[in-house]
Amino acid sequence: KAGVTQTPRYLIKTRGQQVTLSCSPISGHRSVSWYQQTPGQGLQFLFEYFSETQRNKGNFPGRFSGRQFSNSRSEMNVSTLELGDSALYLCASTSGQGAYGYTFGSGTRLTVV
């Protein structure tokens, strides 16, 4: 079956702009999580959605938001981009509680200039 698909793969944006990243989970997976990876902070949890409901949110400013659609696809949005938002953004999907691990997409590398 197809894996987790993230688009776009690479993105270059200017400070102050906003960006939307997309994630299509594995068919049948209703939980989608987002993580930010940077050399300085490592992997950090952004948020998790299940059946269009956000169940948990990490410690990020309100500029970071997300949503999930009825087909389980998810988007995350970052408004008023800052240089520090440059990172690899990873999406993961799992069935239910994640008791068997998560499947990650290849990520979207965002560069803010």
Place this chain on the structure above:
Amino acid sequence: SQQGEEDPQALSIQEGENATMNCSYKTSINNLQWYRQNSGRGLVHLILIRSNEREKHSGRLRVTLDTSKKSSSLLITASRAADTASYFCATDDSNYQLIWGAGTKLIIKP
């Protein structure tokens, strides 16, 4: 925030040797998972060990978990060049998120 430490931060060994990485965490967990990441790409799930398990095997991988010490180790036996990657442990506390270690960068020399 990161859950804990992984050590070593970097490990370089000869092909065919065994590689051992360690992970420590801070809070109670539901399970602990290990992932591999190649050159800043996506993470690949390797193995999951539940809090009531002490050891688990998958192919050339062996994971141990000591909940009293809040630590885990990942052993890769008979390493191959293709094992060159960064390895991360992540803990699941049943709060719909994974909390990650800082990772171990493994280099397998031919």
